[in-house]
Amino acid sequence: MRSYGSAALILISVCLSGSSPTVAQSSSYRALVESYRELGRADTQALLAMPREELTTAVDQAVRNTAAWPWEDLRAAAMLHSETCVTAADKGRTCEFQIMQAERLLERTIGLSPRQEDFVWRWYHAMAPMLNALGQKSLARGIETQAAEKWRLDRARAAYVQGLEVESKGAHEPITQTSAGPNAYDKAGARAGHFAQAGELFTRALQQRPDLTAAALHLGRIRMLQGNAGQAAALFRSALTDVDPAVRYLAALFLGSLEEREGRFEAAEKLYRDALEYVSYGQSAPLALSELLSRTGREVEARSVLAARVLRMNAEVLEPFWAYGPTDEAPATRFDLLRVEVWK
Amino acid sequence: MEVKAPIAVLIALAAMQTAQFRAGVEAVRVDVLVVDGGKPLADLTADDFELRDNGVVQTIESVGISDVPISMMVALDTSESVAGHTLQELKEGVSAAAAALRPADRAALIAFASDVRLTMDWGNDAAAVPDALSRLSAGGGTALWDAAQAALTFSDDAPTVRRLVLVFSDGDDTSSWLPRDWVLEKARRTDVVVYAVEIRAPYTRPTYALHNRAGTESFKAVSDDGSSFLDELADSTGGARFRITDAVELRKAFARVLTEFRTRYLITYTAQGVDQKGWHALEVKLKTKKGKVTARRGYMR
Numbered sequence: 293m294r295s296y297g298s299a300a301l302i303l304i305s306v307c308l309s310g311s312s313p314t315v316a317q318s319s320s321y322r323a324l325v326e327s328y329r330e331l332g333r334a335d336t337q338a339l340l341a342m343p344r345e346e347l348t349t350a351v352d353q354a355v356r357n358t359a360a361w362p363w364e365d366l367r368a369a370a371m372l373h374s375e376t377c378v379t380a381a382d383k384g385r386t387c388e389f390q391i392m393q394a395e396r397l398l399e400r401t402i403g404l405s406p407r408q409e410d411f412v413w414r415w416y417h418a419m420a421p422m423l424n425a426l427g428q429k430s431l432a433r434g435i436e437t438q439a440a441e442k443w444r445l446d447r448a449r450a451a452y453v454q455g456l457e458v459e460s461k462g463a464h465e466p467i468t469q470t471s472a473g474p475n476a477y478d479k480a481g482a483r484a485g486h487f488a489q490a491g492e493l494f495t496r497a498l499q500q501r502p503d504l505t506a507a508a509l510h511l512g513r514i515r516m517l518q519g520n521a522g523q524a525a526a527l528f529r530s531a532l533t534d535v536d537p538a539v540r541y542l543a544a545l546f547l548g549s550l551e552e553r554e555g556r557f558e559a560a561e562k563l564y565r566d567a568l569e570y571v572s573y574g575q576s577a578p579l580a581l582s583e584l585l586s587r588t589g590r591e592v593e594a595r596s597v598l599a600a601r602v603l604r605m606n607a608e609v610l611e612p613f614w615a616y617g618p619t620d621e622a623p624a625t626r627f628d629l630l631r632v633e634v635w636k
Numbered sequence: 637m638e639v640k641a642p643i644a645v646l647i648a649l650a651a652m653q654t655a656q657f658r659a660g661v662e663a664v665r666v667d668v669l670v671v672d673g674g675k676p677l678a679d680l681t682a683d684d685f686e687l688r689d690n691g692v693v694q695t696i697e698s699v700g701i702s703d704v705p706i707s708m709m710v711a712l713d714t715s716e717s718v719a720g721h722t723l724q725e726l727k728e729g730v731s732a733a734a735a736a737l738r739p740a741d742r743a744a745l746i747a748f749a750s751d752v753r754l755t756m757d758w759g760n761d762a763a764a765v766p767d768a769l770s771r772l773s774a775g776g777g778t779a780l781w782d783a784a785q786a787a788l789t790f791s792d793d794a795p796t797v798r799r800l801v802l803v804f805s806d807g808d809d810t811s812s813w814l815p816r817d818w819v820l821e822k823a824r825r826t827d828v829v830v831y832a833v834e835i836r837a838p839y840t841r842p843t844y845a846l847h848n849r850a851g852t853e854s855f856k857a858v859s860d861d862g863s864s865f866l867d868e869l870a871d872s873t874g875g876a877r878f879r880i881t882d883a884v885e886l887r888k889a890f891a892r893v894l895t896e897f898r899t900r901y902l903i904t905y906t907a908q909g910v911d912q913k914g915w916h917a918l919e920v921k922l923k924t925k926k927g928k929v930t931a932r933r934g935y936m937r
Contacts, residue, residue, distance in 0.1 A: 545813070575751050576813035579782050582789055583814055586822055591789075598789050603746070603754035611751060613813070 462486025
């Protein structure tokens with residue numbers, strides 16, 4: 293797992309500006325949010341320098357004026373406050389005020405676009421472990437409590453989270469050595485047992501909430517490991533409609549690998565290229581595409597995809613698969629994924 | 637930098653250019669190592685070799701020797717487990733290997749952990765290697781298979797070089813997207829020779845993180861016959877795998893790779909009497925002289 297301390301917001305160095313408090317105070321709140329959403333420029337110092345009353349008023353106006361503030365901007369504003377909180381927490385300062393503003397903006401985001409409930413759920417589940425890692429334990433606990441209360445009645449989410457934990461347990465079980473060699477999916481082994489149990493939990497989640505297609509992604513992978521490619525493909529197809537680009541990215545890759553194994557190279561190539569669009573900082577997608585191009589005799593293209601997307605000097609990498617496991621793992625990656633999702 | 641092509645290169649190039657005019661039939665290059673009693677056998681010529689392509693004896697057009705420039709891609713495992721002493725020895729070992737490169741040789745550097753990164757692009761400034769190495773730090777998982785695929789794909793595309801990929805790793809893959817078998821297939825399609833240096837205790841039980849990403853079938857770290865990925869990678873390309881147990885041996889291992897690679901012969905021929913497409917099984921042996929020949933098992937067209 294990437295530790296927060298070392299990995300910490302791989303992109304943040306690109307985005308932090310060095311503007312002074314004087315300049316910041318003259319910038320309007322709206323301009324700060326636009327700059328963040330359009331350019332990925334997180335002027336956290338400006339937000340920290342802004343008087344609380346002024347900031348509270350600005351957020352009030354944003355959540356009331358829906359004509360001027362579409363949900364995409366509200367969501368970006370929430371992430372800007374989150375970035376500001378992380379910047380403060382990294383220096384040992386509390387940032388509860390910034391979190392409160394982010395929560396208000398996110399609540400309004402859901403009001404305007406109900407599907408963003410998924411983003412907000414992911415936000416709560418990234419922020420709590422993140423702030424915990426930064427030593428803001430009390431604030432982290434508060435966020436956890438809020439999340440538990442908000443999704444208290446959502447049994448589908450509960451089954452999904454439990455499924456992630458059981459799936460992870462299965463993946464960490466040793467591979468069974470059989471007389472025919474190592475077997476990754478020994479039907480009698482503990483590994484398979486955990487996967488089967490996780491499969492049941494994901495199935496339950498989907499029965500309760502068919503729109504929770506992140507569960508379809510995980511169930512699809514389990515079906516794939518169980519050798520049921522047909523069911524896996526159908527589940528991955530449904531996960532391609534997920535609101536989370538990281539889920540779409542992984543669904544496209546898994547489905548692409550199934551297509552490639554069946555020799556349907558054109559379909560696989562399209563899916564790999566789609567994955568590149570969903571999350572452009574990933575490595576699995578360009579590696580998969582490059583491998584496919586090489587396999588189909590297009591060595592020059594294979595090389596150029598690698599050169600452009602993987603083997604660049606000082607390339608930033610943000611691979612959704614690093615956050616595939618339980619929700620308390622890889623908080624920095626989860627946070628980075630939220631950030632890039634709100635940028636235009 | 638001006639590169640004066642040695643005569644052997646010009647001959648090899650001429651042979652390849654000639655081949656290109658034969659109705660699109662490409663020249664085949666086979667990199668072979670010949671040893672006798674553990675020592676490289678020198679001064680062999682085309683007449684000393686017999687080469688069969690899918691069982692059909694071929695006419696060897698040229699046999700290049702160690703004067704042909706080397707393009708060395710180094711792929712280094714910088715996962716968490718190499719932190720500290722091993723990383724330091726690794727840097728020193730690669731620096732020493734780079735210092736042994738000749739002016740016409742080229743090098744590039746890839747570092748891998750959970751991801752794969754280009755640390756130094758292709759160039760023939762060996763002095764740039766220590767600087768690139770100084771930026772490396774250790775952390776993360778081991779995407780060995782992804783790194784191998786990237787190194788093979790990104791090998792030097794200059795036509796008149798012999799391509800060497802030198803892979804260093806201290807453990808099994810834990811986080812690649814690509815399945816091992818696909819990477820081995822790729823290795824069989826290239827004319828790159830892979831040398832691998834592996835550091836590990838005599839027996840290390842593999843540990844697995846969640847993320848064998850493709851996950852469609854096996855999480856196999858070893859083949860059914862017990863050979864490791866690096867064994868198979870080296871074997872399928874006609875290279876070799878050196879296993880060491882202590883990082884202090886790294887410098888010696890890297891030097892050995894380079895020394896051995898320089899003694900290899902580059903055989904060029906145009907496949908005749910066989911189908912051009914598909915898998916070509918190769919068999920290379922000495923006609924009369926005594927010696928052990930190591931070469932790739934075949935190639936894919």
